[in-house]
Amino acid sequence: MTAEIKWKTGFEIELAAPRGRTRKDLADVLALQSGGTVQRIFHSQSEPSKVPGRPTFENLTPGFQLFDSSGQWVASFVDDLTxxxxxxxxxxxxxxxxxxxxDEARLLRLVIRHCDPASSIDNVLEPIADLFGTKLLSHDSGMFRVVDDRGVSVxxxxxxxxxxxxxxxIVTAPISSGHCEKLSQLLDEANAQGFTIPNEGATHIHFxxxxxxxxICIAKLVFVFExxxxxxxxxxxxxxxxxxxGAWPESLSELTSSEKFQSLDWPEARQELSKLSLSKYCDFNLLNIATGNDLKHTFEVRILPSMMDSTKIVEAAALFExxxxxxIDPTTSPASIPSSLSLLLDSAPVTRTMKKHWQRKIAIKSRITTTKDIW
Incomplete structure (x- = not known):
């Protein structure tokens, strides 16, 4: 059974390189196979801070972008602090x-703009020191530090x-067709190189x-996924x-369930969504829609486990598609949402093959849950 989907989607698949290997090694092998190239990049992340008054530290870590022989971006291979x-x-x-x-993301955006990610540790921050009119400071620990003209750390x-x-x-470029084949080209080599599924691993799908x-579409989406x-x-x-x-804030369903919201045109509706305390760190990420993020204007499904089988990933994508x-069907409404996931899947425009596949899984999960309740 080969699953296929129609929506343009991007995939994020969290893996672990075997000891002695790195994410760069995977990118390099794939470039060699395809006649493509690899470019080192800065990858932006944030992590909790133990310093009082600073809830997070912003990080840039080495990432690697894979381009095909025609110069088109195929995928990036980056760290994930989770x-x-x-x-x-x-x-x-x-x-x-x-x-x-x-300690501030804006400072790292300056680094991305002015520094070369291929530079060595001892000089990569020199352009930032130049911006602040200071010299790069070195430490016995191997660290290099930029301060401003008052000695405050930058x-x-x-x-x-x-x-x-x-x-x-693995962060793929948006894929419009041939999803399974394109994922296989990445994951088959990861398997061959001994990459594995990490303990906390997940797969994210961006639609x-x-x-x-x-x-009205957002209202139905919130109804369905809640x-x-x-x-x-x-x-x-x-x-x-x-x-x-995690779950969405209660304010989201309160907003989207109102007739006032559902009657708004899209710019007004998006403005109302942007006022909520939405986060990307939840089961289903609406933040990129609410903020009108042009670089990643997507709805993100974040609840899938890490998988190295491209067919299983596309089967999951077909379910959510x-x-x-x-x-988005104009004939459906929030009031017409079926009473069970099985009935919803029956009424959803899913291929017959995928419908049978997921209905079978729903039935199995239902039997397991019933057995547990009995015991």
């Missing part, structure tokens, strides 16, 4: 692998902690949000060790 359990922090840092830290470049070269989140941009969110997590077997998941197709 992946921790499989990596030994006591392992010495690898030469050439470093991170840049600041950014620090430090050796990457042990084994942080091994986490490998192009263009057709979702209406108040009503069946837990059922969907059980169905796709969400990784219980995965972090940065069907639910989104139901939401």
């Amino acid at each position: 992946l921790q359990a499989d990596f030994d922090k006591q392992t010495p840092s690898q030469p050439g692998w470093y991170r840049i830290i600041a 950014a620090i470049c430090a050796p990457l902690p042990g084994e942080r070269e091994r986490p490998c989140e 192009d949000a263009t057709t979702l941009c209406s108040a 009503k069946f969110g837990e059922d969907l997590k059980r169905l796709v077997e969400v990784n219980g060790r995965c972090v940065r998941l 069907g639910l989104l197709d139901w939401c």
Whole structure:
């Protein structure tokens, strides 16, 4: 059975390189096979801080973009700080692998704009020191620091902690057709190179949000995913060790269930969504839609476990594509949402093959739940 989907989608698949290998190695092998190229990039992340008054530290870590022989972006291979359990922090840092830290994201955007990610640890921040009219400071620990003209820290470049070269989140370019084939080209080689599924691993699917941009579509989407969110997590077997998941704020359903919201035109509806305390770190990410993010204008499904089988990933995408197709159907309404996920899937525009596949899984999960209740 080969699953196919119609929506333009991007995929984020979290993996772990085997010891002695790195995410760069995978990118390099794929480039060699395809006649493409690899470019080192800065990858932006944030992590909790133990410093009082600074809830997070902003990070830039080494990532690698794969381009095909015609220069088109295929995928990026980057770190993900949520992946921790499989990596030994006591392992010495690898030469050439470093991170840049600041306490404000805007400072790191300056770094991305003015610094060369291919530069070495001892000079990568020199352009930032020049901007502030100061000299790059070195430390015995191997760190290099930029301060402003008053001695206040701007950014620090430090050796990457042990084994942080091994986490490998594959971030694909948006795929419009041939999803399974294009994912296979990446994942088959990851399998061959000994990459594995990490303890906290997840797969994220970004659906192009263009057709979702209406108040009534968003209202139906919120109804569907709030009503069946837990059922969907059980169905796709969400990784219980995965972090940065959770529910939407109650204010979202309060807003979208109102007739006033549902009657708004899209610019007004999006403005109302943008006023809510939405976060990307939830089961279903609406933040990019609410903020009108032109670079990633997507609806993101975040509840899937990490998978190295392209067919299974596209099967999961087909399930959610069907639910989104139901939401954009002008003949459906929030009041017409079926009472069960099985009935919703029956009425959703999913192929017969995929419908049978997921209905069978729903029936199996239902039997397991019933048996547990009896015992």
